Amino acid sequence: MSADASLKFGRLLLTGAAGGLGKVLRPRLKARCQVLRVSDLAELGAAASGEEVMPVALQDRAAVLQLLEGVDAVVHLGGISTEQPFDDILQANILGAYNLYEAARIHGTRRIVFASSNHVTGFYRQDEVIDATMPVRPDGYYGLSKAFGENLARFYFDRYGIETVALRIGSSFPEPKDRRMLATWMSYDDLERLVVASLSSPVVGYSVIYGMSDNHHTWWDNTPAKHIGYRPQDSSEPFRAAAEARQPTLDLKDPAVIYQGGGFVKAGPF
Numbered sequence: 081m082s083a084d085a086s087l088k089f090g091r092l093l094l095t096g097a098a099g100g101l102g103k104v105l106r107p108r109l110k111a112r113c114q115v116l117r118v119s120d121l122a123e124l125g126a127a128a129s130g131e132e133v134m135p136v137a138l139q140d141r142a143a144v145l146q147l148l149e150g151v152d153a154v155v156h157l158g159g160i161s162t163e164q165p166f167d168d169i170l171q172a173n174i175l176g177a178y179n180l181y182e183a184a185r186i187h188g189t190r191r192i193v194f195a196s197s198n199h200v201t202g203f204y205r206q207d208e209v210i211d212a213t214m215p216v217r218p219d220g221y222y223g224l225s226k227a228f229g230e231n232l233a234r235f236y237f238d239r240y241g242i243e244t245v246a247l248r249i250g251s252s253f254p255e256p257k258d259r260r261m262l263a264t265w266m267s268y269d270d271l272e273r274l275v276v277a278s279l280s281s282p283v284v285g286y287s288v289i290y291g292m293s294d295n296h297h298t299w300w301d302n303t304p305a306k307h308i309g310y311r312p313q314d315s316s317e318p319f320r321a322a323a324e325a326r327q328p329t330l331d332l333k334d335p336a337v338i339y340q341g342g343g344f345v346k347a348g349p350f
Contacts, residue, residue, distance in 0.1 A: 088112060153190070154193065173229065246287070
């Protein structure tokens with residue numbers, strides 16, 4: 081890939097390393113640092129050469145403080161990534177995000193790549209094109225928690241100078257699963273390009289960028305984030321025929337079809 085292959089950190093922290101995207105990024109980020117510290121509550125396996133494995137619950141403030149010790153930068157994928165009851169979201173995503181940023185402040189970590197979500201703006205319609213300067217419209221407790229995380233990150237930059245790139249990730253899978261994902265899809269290679277650009281761009285301050293490939297149809301305009309230097313190379317278009325065959329018709333009265341958040345706008349209450 082074309083992203084900065086010379087990028088090297090002393091110690092990078094990858095939270096959520098046992099999740100779907102964490103498993104993708106773990107070997108790719110290891111090539112870009114001397115030590116990759118990986119964390120999750122799920123099974124992480126044995127530490128490979130140049131890795132440190134530290135299972136941590138994000139709501140455990142003392143453990144998170146220890147987790148950030150000696151870390152140069154963080155790729156924060158940890159927490160709950162689906163719509164769940166609020167009390168669960170509160171612990172992992174809201175309290176957990178605070179614990180992470182407070183630990184970064186105490187230890188002097190200067191940059192965080194924060195996995196936000198397109199569900200921060202899930203109640204915009206699919207016939208609208210939006211950018212990151214527009215007001216948030218979360219589509220559930222999960223999206224609400226990511227909106228909190230974005231505001232938390234902005235506060236920690238304004239107050240303490242900790243830089244953050246908040247990635248409003250669309251749908252990162254081997255290929256789009258349905259018609260909605262033709263707009264939201266991001267390849268694994270483009271995911272790596274996005275994370276590396278977010279780590280390597282010399283000045284990011286507090287920035288928000290939508291995580292998507294160079295798809296022909298999209299609802300998101302990343303013009304305000306051009307300074308990050310992310311240039312996607314892949315597209316959902318080669319998968320269009322298969323996605324449309326799996327979903328030949330759409331119910332235009334279905335909220336999951338009307339709104340950008342898809343099925344998340346209908347999840348719950350719990």
